[in-house]
Amino acid sequence: ETGVTQTPRHLVMGMTNKKSLKCEQHLGHNAMYWYKQSAKKPLELMFVYSLEERVENNSVPSRFSPECPNSSHLFLHLHTLQPEDSALYLCASSQGTSGYEQFFGPGTRLTVL
Amino acid sequence: DAKTTQPTSMDCAEGRAANLPCNHSTISGNEYVYWYRQIHSQGPQYIIHGLKNNETNEMASLIITEDRKSSTLILPHATLRDTAVYYCIVRVGPGGYQKVTFGIGTKLQVIP
Numbered sequence: 001e002t003g004v005t006q007t008p009r010h011l012v013m014g015m016t017n018k019k020s021l022k023c024e025q026h027l028g029h030n031a032m033y034w035y036k037q038s039a040k041k042p043l044e045l046m047f048v049y050s051l052e053e054r055v056e057n058n059s060v061p062s063r064f065s066p067e068c069p070n071s072s073h074l075f076l077h078l079h080t081l082q083p084e085d086s087a088l089y090l091c092a093s094s095q096g097t098s099g100y101e102q103f104f105g106p107g108t109r110l111t112v113l
Numbered sequence: 114d115a116k117t118t119q120p121t122s123m124d125c126a127e128g129r130a131a132n133l134p135c136n137h138s139t140i141s142g143n144e145y146v147y148w149y150r151q152i153h154s155q156g157p158q159y160i161i162h163g164l165k166n167n168e169t170n171e172m173a174s175l176i177i178t179e180d181r182k183s184s185t186l187i188l189p190h191a192t193l194r195d196t197a198v199y200y201c202i203v204r205v206g207p208g209g210y211q212k213v214t215f216g217i218g219t220k221l222q223v224i225p
Contacts, residue, residue: 004156043157043215056212090156101147102213104156 002026004105006091012111015081021108023074023091032074033102034066035090043090049074050096081112117201122220125195131188133219135201138182143205146177148186149215150197157200157215160186191223 004025013019025032034046048056049068063085065077074091088109092102118136125131137146148160161168161175163184168175174187188195200218 042217045212045214048212088154092156101149101159101162102157104158107154107156109154 004091004093004103006089006105006108008108009106010109010111012113013078013081014113015083017081018077018079020078021076021089021091021110023076023105025072025074025091025093025103025105027093027095027103029093029095029103030071031094031096032068032071033092033094034074034076035092037088037090037107038084039087047076078110081110083112086110086112117203117216119199119201119216119219121217122222124222124224125188125191127193127223127225128190131191131195131221131223133186133188133199133201133221134183135186136183137201137203140181140203141205144203145205146175146181146184147202147204147213148173148175149200149202150195151200151218152194152197160199191221193223193225195221196223197221 007022031050033048035043036046037043045058046060047066052068052071063080067075088107090107091105094102145162145164147162149157150160151157161170161173163175163177165177165181177184198218198220200215202213
C-alpha cells in the first residue's frame with residue numbers, strides 16, 4: 001500500500017453502537033489529522049497529532065475519541081453518535097519539518113441511523 | 114492564517130485553459146499560497162504552492178501578483194477529470210504541523 005489508507009470506506013451505525021475508523025500512512029510522515037466534511041460544508045479540522053501527541057482539538061464532542069499509537073497509525077473511536085455526525089471523515093498526514101503539503105486518504109463515509 | 118476569496122463556481126470548455134482566481138489581500142510576508150482540489154467524495158489532493166514567484170509543475174501553473182494580494186491557478190488543457198472543487202489556501206510555510214483551513218472553494222465544471 002502506498003500513501004494514506006482508510007478503513008472502512010463506508011460505515012453505517014446506530015446511535016448506540018461503538019465503532020472505530022482507522023487511518024494508516026506509508027509516507028514516513030510525523031503529523032496526522034482528522035477532518036470532517038458534512039454535505040455542502042467546508043472541511044472541518046477535528047484533531048491534529050504531531051509526533052504522536054495531540055496538538056489540536058477543535059472543540060470536538062467527546063463522542064469522538066482519537067488515538068495515535070504510533071506515527072503511522074491514527075484511529076477515531078466513535079460512540080453514541082448522532083445522525084448529524086453523518087459525514088465523510090478524512091485522514092491526512094504531512095511531514096511537519098520539511099513537507100509543504102498534506103496527503104489525504106480516500107475517506108470513510110459514515111452514516112448514523 | 115490570511116483569509117482567501119474565490120468564486121463559488123466556474124465553467125471551462127474541455128481542452129481550454131482553466132484560470133481559477135483567488136484573492137488574499139491580507140497575506141503576510143511569510144505566508145505561502147497553496148492550492149488543493151477535491152474530486153467528488155474523494156480526499157483533497159495537493160496541486161501546487163508558491164511564495165512570490167510563479168510556479169509550474171506537471172499539474173498546473175500558479176501565477177502570483179507582484180503585490181501578492183491575488184493569485185491564479187492555471188490548468189493549461191482542462192479535461193473532464195479536472196472537474197472538482199478547487200481550494201486556495203494561505204498559510205505559513207513548513208515547520209511543525211500544518212493547520213490548514215479549507216474554505217468553500219471554487220467548483221470547476223469542465224464541459225465537453
